[in-house]
Amino acid sequence: MAHPHLALVLAALFLLMGCEEQQQQKARPTPTVEVITPEAQTVPNIIELAGRVQAIRIAEVRARVNGIIEERLYEEGTAVEAGDQLFQIDPREMQAMLNAAQARLKRALATARNAAQDVERYRGLVEKQAISQQEFDTALAQLRTARADVELAEAQVQSAELDLEYTRVVAPIDGIAGRAAITVGALVRAADGTLLTRVEQLNPVYVNFSQSSSDLLALRARIAAGDIDLPEDEKFPVELTLENGSVYPHKGYVDFRAMSIDRSTGTVQARAQVPNPDELLLPGMFVQAQVTAGVRPDALIIPQGAVIMKGQGASVMVVGEDRKAISRDIQVGSMREGNWVVLDGLEPGEQVIVSGWQDLRGGTQVQVVQPGASQQKDARGGDQP
Numbered sequence: 355m356a357h358p359h360l361a362l363v364l365a366a367l368f369l370l371m372g373c374e375e376q377q378q379q380k381a382r383p384t385p386t387v388e389v390i391t392p393e394a395q396t397v398p399n400i401i402e403l404a405g406r407v408q409a410i411r412i413a414e415v416r417a418r419v420n421g422i423i424e425e426r427l428y429e430e431g432t433a434v435e436a437g438d439q440l441f442q443i444d445p446r447e448m449q450a451m452l453n454a455a456q457a458r459l460k461r462a463l464a465t466a467r468n469a470a471q472d473v474e475r476y477r478g479l480v481e482k483q484a485i486s487q488q489e490f491d492t493a494l495a496q497l498r499t500a501r502a503d504v505e506l507a508e509a510q511v512q513s514a515e516l517d518l519e520y521t522r523v524v525a526p527i528d529g530i531a532g533r534a535a536i537t538v539g540a541l542v543r544a545a546d547g548t549l550l551t552r553v554e555q556l557n558p559v560y561v562n563f564s565q566s567s568s569d570l571l572a573l574r575a576r577i578a579a580g581d582i583d584l585p586e587d588e589k590f591p592v593e594l595t596l597e598n599g600s601v602y603p604h605k606g607y608v609d610f611r612a613m614s615i616d617r618s619t620g621t622v623q624a625r626a627q628v629p630n631p632d633e634l635l636l637p638g639m640f641v642q643a644q645v646t647a648g649v650r651p652d653a654l655i656i657p658q659g660a661v662i663m664k665g666q667g668a669s670v671m672v673v674g675e676d677r678k679a680i681s682r683d684i685q686v687g688s689m690r691e692g693n694w695v696v697l698d699g700l701e702p703g704e705q706v707i708v709s710g711w712q713d714l715r716g717g718t719q720v721q722v723v724q725p726g727a728s729q730q731k732d733a734r735g736g737d738q739p
Contacts, residue, residue: 392704393654397649397653400687408562409555419448421521422542442523565622582647592644679720
């Protein structure tokens with residue numbers, strides 16, 4: 355049988371522990387959190403894609419006649435205009451061929467004139483029956499042959515003139531002339547199409563990028579559901595971010611979208627045309643493209659600091675019934691001026707905790723204040739007036 359004094363001591367101890375626990379619960383304050391109530395608004399639907407810069411036009415300058423390079427007449431890496439001479443090929447052989455063609459033309463013209471005179475003379479004789487009809491027909495045939503020889507000689511002169519002109523190698527387009535692929539004194543051949551240099555037009559430029567087929571299907575589904583409104587002209591503006599993080603000052607637009615999926619990569623190719631007046635964008639440069647594919651008429655925007663990023667995705671803490679904090683998984687889209695665009699998981703009018711969620715667990719009861727109210731409260735010295 356237990357001693358009566360021991361029972362009294364144990365009862366007093368339990369009573370004391372219960373009082374301390376109640377005092378601790380009363381002493382623990384309710385966490386104060388700042389909340390916002392996002393409302394639906396219209397925001398651009400921005401798709402971020404990686405891209406590469408490509409010259410809008412690339413012309414390979416190749417030899418069109420055989421010969422020796424006499425001179426390079428441009429400075430490598432500088433701007434040239436269409437028609438500017440880049441190289442000079444030794445023209446002497448082409449000039450000699452032109453001289454020979456012109457001589458053949460003169461001889462053909464002389465032969466044709468003689469044949470025409472014979473026909474006129476034979477015409478009067480055949481009418482007087484001084485010569486036979488067969489002799490007259492032969493003279494007519496010789497005239498036709500002579501005239502055909504004139505046409506052939508004229509074509510040979512034109513061909514020789516072109517070959518002589520091709521010894522002056524000119525830029526076919528405006529652009530930047532690259533490094534010379536041959537040196538002065540090198541032999542070039544028309545049959546091989548010897549590459550001399552390249553001219554690239556850099557204003558404007560193309561930016562090539564690709565979008566996964568799954569993202570494309572999701573985009574089309576949102577458009578069909580009315581979550582995204584497209585512009586009537588279906589021109590999608592494009593902004594670029596350079597490799598150093600700076601924003602490119604000129605905007606472009608999407609001018610090409612492939613109608614098939616690349617089997618090897620499972621992506622759809624697209625292309626944007628972007629102004630490049632300062633030639634800041636160079637072929638092969640890596641950029642981040644922000645494509646504005648319509649607008650979201652009922653989008654929700656929340657501050658970046660309210661979003662909890664984990665390996666499984668994004669989530670926020672919202673204030674539910676009885677002012678209890680609840681963890682909510684969301685899907686975020688693009689970032690706009692330090693705010694996330696919420697694609698799914700949040701409804702308009704819900705209270706989203708933007709400050710004070712770090713030490714909360716699901717089910718914790720909280721005290722709600724508007725953003726900035728807690729700082730004002732601390733500045734006044736707590737609850738003191």
